[in-house]
Amino acid sequence: MTYEKYMGDFTVDDIKRIIDTLESIFQRRTFSHLSAYEVLVRTILSQRTRDENTDKATEELLSIYPTMEDIANAPVDEIAKLIKSAGFYNVKAKRIKEVSQILLEDYDGIVPDTVDELIKLPGVGRKTANCVLVFGFQKDAIPVDVHVHRISNRLGLVKTDEPELTEAVLCEMIPQEYWIPINDLMVQFGQNICKPISPRHDMCPFTDICKLYNS
Structure with a gap:
């Protein structure tokens, strides 16, 4: 096609x-200080929230439960408390714990590095999978x-x-x-600059080629 x-x-x-x-x-931002697993956790946390909330939730979670094994064995309600700043924390806590358990049981604790395998994990769509490839493995996506x-x-x-x-x-x-x-x-x-509402055309360096601006 x-x-x-x-x-x-x-x-x-x-x-x-x-x-x-x-x-x-x-x-x-490269997130090179994060492992592929930490990138995966961070990306799940980032869904429908702001970067600063994601960063806070990721830091608080990993400071208490720093490994895949720790999170897989942690009580869901304790995970939820730590990631509350990310929003939708009850759903995200269950997903992160489940993903961690699946990785340990089915992938020997290794985060897969292909989209096809990553999207088999609960709560992981193509965007999340590609984020893991780019920021966790530095693979083109x-x-x-x-x-x-x-x-x-x-x-x-x-x-x-x-x-x-x-x-x-x-x-x-x-x-x-x-x-x-x-x-x-x-x-x-x-x-x-190119905000969802009221994009800052005065600051945009692409007004000469932008379809929206020139329509």
Whole structure:
């Protein structure tokens, strides 16, 4: 399957400009201090909450239960108390404990490094799986969250309705060497400039090529 009809009229040079410009504005976050398992836990915690809440919940959880075994054996209500700042803490506590148990029982305590295996874990979709690949294993992938999906469509990089299709189109049109930084840079861009409501056009460096701005 080709995705040409979902692609905007952007060249490789346009894409390189977008990445280079974002890298000049924002400092990339690598999370290299976290193991693949810790990245997985953090990404589950990050669902439907702000980064500062995610960071606080991750730090508090891992300070008390630092290993996969610790979390697998911890009482769910104790996990929930520690991650309360992340929101939806009862659901997330159950998921994190269950995922930890499955990894120990079925994967010998090793986090898989493929999307196909990661999405078998409860509560892990393609976005979470790709985040683990990028931030946990430094493997080429494009995690598409609400920011990446929104910005890609606003700019006109893609013409899509679903994040999974956005991922597929971006992977086809963007050279693989640029995949890893895209998520983090677009997330920061979406949080600070290309906001969901009232995007900051006055601060945007892409108004000359932005489909939304020029529509």
